[in-house]
Amino acid sequence: VRSHVADIRRLDAGESTGYSRSFVATEPVRIALVPIGYADGVRRGIANTGTALVRGRQRAIVGNVSMDHISLLIDDDVEIGDVVTVIGRDGDADVTAEDHARWSGTINYEITCGIAGEPRLLRVHTAS
Numbered sequence: 001v002r003s004h005v006a007d008i009r010r011l012d013a014g015e016s017t018g019y020s021r022s023f024v025a026t027e028p029v030r031i032a033l034v035p036i037g038y039a040d041g042v043r044r045g046i047a048n049t050g051t052a053l054v055r056g057r058q059r060a061i062v063g064n065v066s067m068d069h070i071s072l073l074i075d076d077d078v079e080i081g082d083v084v085t086v087i088g089r090d091g092d093a094d095v096t097a098e099d100h101a102r103w104s105g106t107i108n109y110e111i112t113c114g115i116a117g118e119p120r121l122l123r124v125h126t127a128s
Contacts, residue, residue, distance in 0.1 A: 001087040001115060003036040005054065005080050006069075017071045018063020023048060031062065032072040034084045039067045041115035042086060045104035052084050056091030059084075087111075 011017065011025040032054065038044050044065045051058040052072055059072040072084070087095055097108040104111070117123055 001036070001041075001085070001121070003034050003084045003086060005032045005072075005074075005078060005082045005084060006035045007033040008074070008078070008080055009033065016063070018047070019066065020064065022064045023062040023071070030074045030076065030078070032059070032074045032078055032082075032084070034070050034072060034086075035068060036084075036086060036121075037066045037068045037070060039116065040120050041111075042070060043100060043104040043106070043111065043114070045106075046100060050100065050103045051095060052086050053088075053090035053093050053095055054078050054082050054084050056093050058093060058095075087115075 009031045011029050011031055013025055013027050016024045017031055036042055042065050046061055047064045048062060050061045052061060055077060059074055061070050062073050063071045085095060087097055087100060097111040100111045101108045
């Protein structure tokens with residue numbers, strides 16, 4: 001399950017992202033906005049606990065999962081347009097359905113069955 005970095009914002013200490021100010025920066029940080037959310041099958045339970053991959057590195061999901069986007073805590077190496085792997089492998093790193101299930105308190109089958117199909121997400125089946 002992949003998306004991309006659609007926008008990058010800078011938060012100063014005390015500024016927040018997510019509904020109900022669920023993530024408040026304690027220092028200046030960069031946040032990537034990624035257009036994938038609970039309408040696409042990303043469980044709300046991963047907010048402030050889960051990770052996604054950008055450029056082969058784990059990036060914390062911060063703030064609440066919104067209907068149409070998630071926010072990632074990023075470093076200066078991330079750019080608009082970068083691929084974001086929500087479930088899958090990027091280089092030597094991976095995020096699995098089992099990870100999402102653990103963060104959400106459910107099972108991996110519920111995660112994979114909940115992933116939206118077209119028109120929200122294009123499904124491409126590849127050999128492993």
